[in-house]
Amino acid sequence: MTKETTPKPDGKDEAEHIVAQIQKKLTDAFDVFDGDKTRSVDVKEVPTIIHSLNLVPTQGEMRDLITEMEDGDNSDIIKYEKFTAVMTDVLVNKKFKPANENKIYKALQVLDTENKGYYTKEDLIRMMTTEGEPLNAEEMNEMLQTCSAFIDPESAAENPKILYKYYINELVVEDTKD
Amino acid sequence: MKESKQISTSSYNLRRNSCCFKSIASCFRSNSVDTDASEKDLTKSDSRTKEDSFSNCNIEPKKFENSLRKESDKIPSCSETSLKTDIALKSALLIQRWYRRYQSRIEMRKLTAWNIYQTIEYSGEQDQLKLYDFFLTLIKNSAIINHSNELINIKSDHSESLLLENQSIENGHLVGANSAFVNKVLESDLEYQKISKNNSRNYLNKRKNTEINIESSYKGMHINLPITKNIFYDLIENFKQNKPLHAKYVILILEETVKALKKLKNINVVSTNVSKNITVIGDLHGQLDDLMLIFYKNGLPSEDNPYIFNGDFVDRGFKSIEVSLIIFCGFLMSQTAVYINRGNHEDHVMNTRYGFIKEICNKYNSQSKKICVLYNEIFSWLPLATLIDTKIYVVHGGISDRTLIKDIYKIKREKYVSVLKPPILNDDGDIIKDLCLEDVLEWRQVLDALWSDPKKTPGIQPNSFRGGGCLFGEDITTEVMKKNNLNLIIRSHECKESGYEYIHGNKILTIFSASNYYEYGSNNGAYCKITSGDTKPVIVQFYLTKGEDITKSLSLRERVNGIEVSAIKHLLEKFAANKKRLLSEYKLKDKENKGSISLNDWCRITGDILELKLPWRILRARLAKLDKDGHVLYESTFEGLSFPQIKNKGDENISESLYRHKDILESIFRAIDKDHSGQISKTEFRDCCKLINHHDPTAMFSDSSIEDMANTMDLDKDGFINLNEFLEAFRLASEKV
Missing domain, CATH: 1.10.238.10 (EF-hand)
Incomplete structure (x- = not known):
């Protein structure tokens, strides 16, 4: 992994250079989840690694990716080599890129059918746990906790209004730091 | 205070995912039941709903409607699907994915922070082992230099971590100026072992003659033997109120503990027939508040409510003395109420670096030497493991392919004053000239029990990540459990975010009881309770909150x-x-x-x-x-990074080098500061620095620069450097963080 790659402008080398860069990125992300340093991770961690690489496959595509990575002998563990092979292809072909952030604002507006500019807690829970790829109780809880920072201070404590315009900034803030 | 048996928040699992596919199909029917039958088809339709088609909220109605119509064949209740709900569905999907991505990225940051803590912690452990390997080399070396007849031949296959091997011996640098110093290190190191060997004969007797007086200003509790339930309760109350315990009583408890421990076998054998349950506590690392919280939640130890303390109750935290004394007192009160296993930190080599010796010096300065020696003796006599109802094996680190319970019974555990060194002294305290293979194998059994970690992949390998013991895979666990007729192994030794973790198909359970171990908010503590006849322990998680946070839980x-x-x-x-x-x-x-x-x-x-x-x-x-x-x-x-206090005094190069090695320096100081007074002479300081030059040739301490630094640090010019001041000088101030 420590092999040095010097960028060269001409075609084939450049492609190799890009692949090398992608693989370094994958190695770092993988290593963070490889707690006992055995060049393997728990299969349960794979969705998190993939999401953390700024990729948003559907749940079905996620399953396909994991199936592709699985090793016959032990399906609880994903090995580094398999992970990198599958994910290099994903990154090289720029698959599963998230939609841009304007769309997420629009999406939030769409769900605000009465154009109120805010959601109640119940609105949010209903939207996130009954449609699409529902959040489970734990995820929902975390989401509400994050949202609690974006409550209209003038709204009543028992019926807080979540100002989603500001919540978007929270969801996208991670990107601006990189 | 949180108490739950949740799965780690880290990621959502596949079972949950399949729930999600279902929910898409049923559109608005919440909490659909998980059945696997039609999952495959749903996956296909699912991939068609990805947000790429969601450009600017312009849905392609035809395509989308088709996909949903296909679903609606299966779900009659969903026959009418309007465009409006399509958009709503897609919007929900988009937000959910963004949210999961956002959570995962935070998760990644959290784990990265954990990586830093753990890597630094483990590299410190490795470093300490290397340092003692280095001392071993010195011992060997010094024997050669002195043309002594006692040539120690250490046939150690521990040499995989022997960093320096013979490099410093051959070049002969250590002969001359340093040899006196080396002898001193050697001497103090051997003294530790010899004292405990001869303890019963000389040291204890000698001590009896000198009564320790109790000052009239003493406000803490008084203790008389035997240790009763009331004394045990009073001691807990005493420490809860932050009152000290007089050195006289500390020594009294420690001496009684040694006597009682000597009667025990290497493995505690426990039955839950009478008590009906038993509680296992993992690493506490001197965190008294965690122990108090556990007692509060789970009740105080008694014959009806027995506890196993699975090692590592000292070091790192600031109340190692209090925690250990409570455990020892509970054990003295009733040996069927408290069982104790040794951990890798019940070892003076670790204590020199990780704060326990420092704590003793600070709290009991005048009696620190006695107390240190007694603790060493206790540690060497601690049982290595506990067996519950012959089926559950409780051990601090773990196992290796060699682990056989019947062999562990045969070990002479008291030989290992420090587990990190091969047993080079015989029963009479003389140096063994030739270490035979049997001795090495016995030693490795102890290392494996106290230092090993489980790993995800099969097989066995040296635990080079931490420096001692081994990493064992599920195949090893299965084999060892079969050979020893076990159902479950409970171990500690590794900090886990939720305080516990199952691995190897639920055959290994890690229990770690020090909450907020790396940093406030880093991890829960946990303990587990085993009920008689029940194979699955009940796990209880907890964490301490800082006063003001009780009402507000952090996201x-x-x-x-x-x-x-x-x-x-x-x-x-x-x-x-x-x-x-x-x-x-x-x-x-x-x-x-x-x-x-x-x-x-x-x-x-x-x-x-x-x-x-x-x-x-x-x-x-x-x-x-x-x-x-x-x-x-x-x-x-x-x-914005600098060492403020010494910035303008010494030259920057040497302060950097000293800072880099401050942990090693402190360890050596503690080792040679035999009376544990916390002070060393300038000469000793110089010798330490020279020793480090051999340990790490890049340190490059020149004589004159060491002299300058020593003078700078010796503020009152009495020729001695106060170790606490030394360490204070290197407290890094950073404007950046």
């Missing part, structure tokens, strides 16, 4: 921010300590002198110099700025 994001800032601070200390070497390496790559280098080079150099294997590519954003071409501005890391 994951807030928690992660806290531990991340602190982890980065630890890392920046490493940068500061290696500033000169880092900068010179960076500059070699910066041929045009632009002040920046490629990300690749930066990651490689940083990892190599700091000797830390970390995801530098991810960490870069928190450590250094980029220029407009995406190259790393390597000097930006050091902006």
